[in-house]
Each structure stands twice: as C-alpha cells, then as structure tokens.
Amino acid sequence: MNDSTHPAPTPAPPGFDDVLAAAARIAPHAHATPVLRSRVLDALAGCELHFKCENLQRGGAFKFRGACNAIFSLGEEEVARGVVTQSSGNHGGAVALASRLRGTRATVVAPRSTPKVKLAAIESYGGRVVPCDTTQASRDEITAQVLAETGGVLVHPFNDPRVIAGQGTATLELLCSAPGIDAVIAPVSGGGLLSGSAIAAHGRGRDIDVFGAEPIGARDAHDSLRSGERITGRVADTVCDGLRAELGTLTFPILREHVREILLVDDAQVVAAMRLLWERMKLVVEPSGAVPLAAVLAHPQHFAGRRVGIILSGGNVDLDALPALFGRSG
Amino acid sequence: MNDSTHPAPTPAPPGFDDVLAAAARIAPHAHATPVLRSRVLDALAGCELHFKCENLQRGGAFKFRGACNAIFSLGEEEVARGVVTQSSGNHGGAVALASRLRGTRATVVAPRSTPKVKLAAIESYGGRVVPCDTTQASRDEITAQVLAETGGVLVHPFNDPRVIAGQGTATLELLCSAPGIDAVIAPVSGGGLLSGSAIAAHGRGRDIDVFGAEPIGARDAHDSLRSGERITGRVADTVCDGLRAELGTLTFPILREHVREILLVDDAQVVAAMRLLWERMKLVVEPSGAVPLAAVLAHPQHFAGRRVGIILSGGNVDLDALPALFGRSG
DSSP: OOTTTOOSOOOOOOOHHHHHHHHHHHTTTSOOOOEEOOHHHHHHHTSEEEEEEGGGSGGGBTHHHHHHHHHTTSOHHHHHHOEEEEOSSHHHHHHHHHHHHHTOOEEEEEETTSOHHHHHHHHHTTOEEEEEOSSHHHHHHHHHHHHHHHOOEEOOSSSSHHHHHHHHHHHHHHHHHSTTOOEEEEEOSSSHHHHHHHHHHTTTOSOSEEEEEEEGGGTHHHHHHHHTSOOOOOOOOOSOTTOOOOOOTTHHHHHHHHOSEEEEEOHHHHHHHHHHHHHHHOBOOOHHHHHHHHHHHHOGGGTTTOEEEEEEOBOOOOGGGHHHHHHTTO | OOTTTOOSOOOOOOOHHHHHHHHHHHTTTSOOOOEEOOHHHHHHHTSEEEEEEGGGSGGGBTHHHHHHHHHTTSOHHHHHHOEEEEOSSHHHHHHHHHHHHHTOOEEEEEETTSOHHHHHHHHHTTOEEEEEOSSHHHHHHHHHHHHHHHOOEEOOSSSSHHHHHHHHHHHHHHHHHSTTOOEEEEEOSSSHHHHHHHHHHTTTOSOSEEEEEEEGGGTHHHHHHHHTSOOOOOOOOOSOTTOOOOOOTTHHHHHHHHOSEEEEEOHHHHHHHHHHHHHHHOBOOOHHHHHHHHHHHHOGGGTTTOEEEEEEOBOOOOGGGHHHHHHTTO
C-alpha cells in the first residue's frame, strides 16, 4: 500500500481476543459454515482432511467475515460517510453485502479482469463498482481518488486488523468442530485470511502448524517469507483470480511470526484439485479456494497421517468459463 | 417389474418404525448430511427453503441410505451369495459401496446411457457392471439373467421395503434439523425416495404436505396418480438421467396414500434450477436433484410463505458434459 490510500501508520496486529470479539460481532449475520469430510480425498492425501466450507459463506467466500466485522465496528459518523474498498472480487461483494446490512453505501475499486460473477455480486448487493487496472499501483491510485471524492471510510481487503480478526473466525469455528486438528492451511494473497487463521490457531497455544498455499504465478508471499523482505510490484500470472494481491505491511510480520511455510503449486495442480472438490465432494469451489488442497497433495511430507484443517475459501466462479478452466487440467 | 425379476408377491410397505430402525442401522456408515439455506433462493421462491444435501451423502446421492439399510439387513447366507441390482447409476454405486462395506460382491445391471461418472463410481467401489438397454423390459430381462447365473440376492432400487425405509431417513434427519417444516418435496422416479420421505414425514402425524417433483418427459408418476392406474412401458425423454424409471407395485400405493401432488417441470426449468444451486449455493447437484427446486419455483402457489424441505437427491454429474447441459438453459 502506498501512502495515498493508507495515510495512517500501520496499525497494531489483532490478537486472539479480537478474533473472539469478531466472532460475537458477526454471529447475527454470518453463516457458521459446515466442516465436511471425504474418505476418498483422505485416502488420496494420506491424511485426515477437515474442509471448512467458506464457499458456503454468505456472498460465497470467507471475505464476508472480515468485511462484516470491520463495517459493524464503524462508528455512526463513519457509517454516514460510506465505505470504500479495493478488491479483485470477493471482498468487494462482501463489503457491499455488509454495507447494506449496516445501512451504508459501498464503493468498490475492482480490476477490469475481475470475473463477471463477482462484479454482478457486488452490484446485486447495491455496491458501486469503479474499474481499475490489475497492478497494485493502479488499485491504490484509483482507491485514493475515490476516497478523496466520496469522503468515505477505507475498509482495506487485508491490511486492517478488524478484517484480519474477522477472517480468523473461520479457523475458530473449524477448531471447535474438529478439536484434534494439528495443521491448518489457507490460501495466501494479501495475507488477511492466513494472518487471521494463524492468530486463531495459535490463540491458546502453538501446537498447530499453520501453512499458507500460493500459486507459483503469484509467489510473492513465499519469496517474501524466504527473503525476509516484503516483495512488491510484481504482476501475478495465475488462474487464481482471488490470489493476485501482495502482502501488506500489517500482514507480512504476522505471517513471519506464525506461518511455518508457504507451499507453492502450479495452475494445473490447482485445477486438478478444484476438479476433485467438485467431483468427489460436490462442492463448487473457485480456483483460489482449491489451492490449499492442491498444496496438501503436492507436498505430502508435511501432512502424512495428520489431522489437517483446510479453508475452502470461496466458490465464486463463472460457470460459463468452466470448459476453458477444466481444459487446463487435461 | 415383471415376474422374472420379482418372483415374490409385493411385500408389505414399511412403516415409520422401519425408518427409525433404518436410521439406527445405517448410522455407523452414512453421513448425517447438512441442511443448508440460502436467503437469495428464499427471496426468489417466496418461501423458506431448507435443503437436505444428499449430494453430500456417501457415493454422492441419497441412494446409499436405502442400499446400506437393505444390505446390512441381509442374513449371512444371503451375504455369501452376493448382491444384484439394476440401476441407472446412483443406486448401483450405492449398492457397490454398501456391498464392499458389508464384505460381499455386487453386480449392477445398468443402461448403456448411464453417465460415465456413475459407471466409474460403481467400478471404483468394486462393483461389476452388466450393460442393458434403457427400457424397463431390458433392465428386467438382463437382471433376471444375472440373478439366475450368479444366484445372488436382488436389492431392487425402489420396490423393496428396506430400501424405502432407508431413503426415508433423509427426511427424518431433515425434520430433526428443521422442525418447523410444513412441506417436503422430493424427486420421483421409481418412487423409493418419495415413498420413504412420505412415511418419515407422516410418521408422527399428517400435518406435513408431501410433494413429488417429476420431469415432464418422464411423467408416468404424475399420470399414474391422476389416473389411479400404474402406468408402465413408456420411454422417458429427459435430461434427468436419474429419473427414468417407472413406479413399482410397492411404491405406487404408498404414493397414492401419502402424496398431495406430483408437480411437473420441463428440462429447461430443471437446468435453470440446477444452475441456481451451483451459482448461489455452491453445491454440485445433478439434474435429477434440481427437479424439486425447479418445481417449487414453477408452482409457487403450493409453497408461498411456507417452510419447505427440499431433498437435493444427488450430485453425480459428468463435468465434461456441462457445456452441453447448461447450453439448454440459454
């Protein structure tokens, strides 16, 4: 994030108490999504998989948790000003939905490459879409313009402690449903979900390994953790339209502290995992949401014989684009 | 059914106690599937929809309940002989899976038009597939041959009280999860699921309306209930590959006693409902499984303002056939 859209200093990271408070705040609005299992996929993976179905969350993705927590945390004066965000899709829909529930307006800056189904969702919830280019610089520039024009409040998709705490509630619920879990894996893009997952998992101790999963074509989080420097300015190239952001100033240090490793997968592995989820679990999961399963299958040494929680992060996919998508897995 | 495959007189219909016994018998093996909701679909339907997700059942369909109850009811002598059935797909997979769990062999007589994914499932569970033509006469003829050759025990897909009682356990669970339900709707083909659903729904009283949902191109159940005569010998023409059977001698009188009405929908309505389930609920549901939602949307006068339980009967669909399928809904 550049200074124009994020003028305040990086806020303090949220703690486990913030995740608990978020769970209480969003409970009247969010679904407590089911945790599903599959014997077939367990056999394939050589471990016990517990799928937290955030594709079944309101708006079709975990993003509603963070957006709802942030927007229901706003004061009345902020609500009156309206909400602004930038999003490659799911966060935009979530902000639009949460804004409607709170009784305020949402403006969403979205790359022109955003899938139609995600743009339609934003508008169906009453949100206004402002297009931008796919680079982070363009996202930030247009977001700054919209903030200046509207006087709205920024609800950043990941570099916001309220958003991170909200995303962590998915893992909180997962650990309640499946208390024996000893590893959790979530996709990483800007790092909000993975940060929240880690804070929730480590809230009462450190005996759960937290992994990130990332497409090779958007491996900035992997490389940032390896190098110890937050990498910015790359252009992502992956089928995972939800995983093209880069780590934020707030999420990067949280991941450095909590995450054991970021596991990489290529797009063919992602699409194959997505197909398994559709065919064997009967769940519509978008490419980004299939990345953790792809990583478990591609890196079995980390998971053999363990009880693994997988965050199925979202299910918003253009059905008309499926033939092209599944064509990639041969 | 002709006499060759069904030599015994029609057995007595199962009662509510049989459904309760089936629930206990299959509990160690079957999933207690989730009941999911969608505000978007509620608004579209003008009623409160509670989706019983049998697409998330083992084997991808409710059929595992009935097959499991029947096969775990067999005596040791019968188990030693092996199991034979006829099926357009999901029942075959369910019988193969339940047979493997019980430690016996399954032979499945299946029409050549059966989707590849369903044939693959039968074989993946260790079942043997014997092909037949799509007519009921061909199914019965080949089934009789296989029974004679193998000495196996017939587990009929619907005209069997153990199978019907097993199918009823889905509605039993649904009514436990959502006790205020005042209408239940399930697809009808041979009538096993709908019979079991009705017996379960009416087990403790008659204040729940039970509806069937049937494609126009396979409307024998609708016409049979209207005319009071069980109609046989038609050739079905519908995208719903799971709904091409005709009512049995056992299921027909149960439906006459319990079912308020069979509601008809055309294939375009089915595919549109299926698309809604994929896009809005993120659930992979096969065409047959989308028929009840299509019926609720097409016949709103029966459901306005009510609490409606919908059995999402299965999710076994060839992903490679999707473009052709969704092309039908325009």
